[in-house]
Amino acid sequence: MPASLVSGLSLDRLTRISPYFNEHYVQPGKLSGFAALVARHGEIVWADAQGLMDIERNRPMQRDNLFRIYSMTKPVTSIAMMQLYEQGKFLLNDPVHKYIPSWRNLRVYKSGRYPDFETEPATTTMTIRDLMTHTSGLTYGFTERTEVDAAYRQLKLDGSSILTLDKLVERLAELPLEFSPGTAWNYSVSTDVLGYLVQQLSGQSLADYFDEHIFRPLAMTDTGFQVRPDQQDRFAACYLRQPGDTLKLQDDPERSKYLKHPRFLSGGGGLVSTIDDYHRFAQALCQGGAFQGQRIIGRKTLEFMRRNHLPDNQDLPALSIGGFTETPYQGSGFGLGFSVKTDVAKSQTIGSEGEFGWGGLASTSFFVDPQEDLVVIFMTQLIPSSSYPLRQELRALVYGALV
Structure with a gap:
């Protein structure tokens, strides 16, 4: 094999990644810096860090920098939940109210403003699978689209210094859903509720369980x-x-809330990580649930998680309400915890069918392509994640290096 080829990837082509992002984003001041990693056949083929981790203090970005990964926490919580599924702790079609009794009679928004909502009974019962696929009818306050998400903002349900998982679940019981569970897709606090369930089912705090x-x-x-x-x-x-x-x-790293242990353990967006740490997690997912002899999830469970679980195999645009930019909608469905590519041509981004991954609010992202045995991690710290087409450009550069 030529020296410039490692695990079927051209190093000459992979080394285009840094100059590209430097020229288009770091030097013009659109990004402070970034760190990225590409692995194939279980081997890290290329990794680099460019720019600054802290502009104010002129500190260079390093490969081992810690990043707020926000929604890249969701796949971790989903794996935790499915570990408990493998122990018989719950079934996916279990009603959520079996574990949260106050959610037995959830209602759907009709009209009005908080706290004077007019509601109607939900026509379906919310299941745990609805939480895992974001078809629960819950929402996020930051979407700023409806009167329901306005209530989330007023009650600070996206995270505040006084919020806890118990308080979140208690408050959500009092608010209407956006729609009857299972009838639409809406990005939401669903995975934070899963974090609460991990605690209930395991008897451990979410932090201790993850550890x-x-x-x-x-x-x-x-x-x-x-x-x-x-x-x-x-x-x-x-x-x-x-x-x-x-x-x-x-968020100043020397004054950040992340320096203290939070009261609100957000399974939907609370973790910090590095490219190498998250690679170990993503590599386990690429290798059927195990990494370096340590199995975190069963092979068949993982296969099940990375199927498209949206009704009738629909993609996100067919089922989604409102706008959302964590993943290109076209040709992508949703599994149990991450997006799943169902139609490469329709997605208009290079890749493979069956590829899965997710991104975070501060423009971090990862994807796993089981067909190509490929793992890609990208970390930067820019809000919102919809600012630039970083993920699509990175894909073009990575897949262009496959030989």
């Missing part, structure tokens, strides 16, 4: 809900995109 059953087995020593004192000098700053494609500091 014992996922992070320690995979030697993910840099991933958690808090940036420890020994990690603080590696914690990247987070930025907000401003008009004119400039950056404004959104």
Whole structure:
């Protein structure tokens, strides 16, 4: 094999990634910096870090920097939940009210404003699968689309210093759903509710459960809900995109809430991680549930999770209400915890059918292509994730390197 070829990937072509993102994003000041990693056949073929982790202090980005991964927490929570499924702790078609009795008589929004909502009974019962596929009827406050999500904002249900998982579940019982469960797709706090269920079913806090059953087995020593004192000098700053494609500091790494252990353990978006740590998790998913001899999920369970679980095998545009940019909608369905590519041509982005992954609010992303035995991780810290087509451009560069 030529020296420039590793695991069927051209290194000459992979090394285009850094100059491309440097020229188009880092140098013009659209991104502070980034770290990225490409692995194939279980081997890390290429990894790099460019730009700055902290513009204000002029600190260079390093491969081992810690990033707020936001919604890339969701696949971790989903794996945790399915570990408990494998132990017979629940069934996917179980009604959620079996575990949260106050959710027995959930209603659907008709009209009005919080707290004076007019509602009607839901025509279906919310199941655990509805939570795992975002077809639950719940929403997010930051979507700013409806009177229901306005109530989420008013009650600070997307996370606040006083919120806990118990309080979230209690408050949600009092609010109407956007639609009857199973009838539409809407990105939501569903995975935070799954985090609550992981605690109820396991008898452990979400942080302790993750540590014992996922992070320690995979030697993910840099991933958690808090940036420890020994990690603080590696914690990247987070930025907000401003008009004119400039950056404004959104979260100072030396004053961040992540420096303290949170009261609200967000299974939907609370973790920090590194490209190498998250690679260990994604590589386990690529290898049928195990990494370096440590199995975190059964092979058949994982196969089941990465099928499209949307009704009648529909893709996201067919079922989605409102706009959302974490993943290209066309040609993508949703499995139990991540998006799943169902039609490559329809998606208008290069890839393989059966590929799965997800991204986070601060423009981080990952995907696993089982067909090509390929894992790609990209980390930066820019809100919102819809600012630039980073994921599509990265795919073109990575897949162009396959020989």
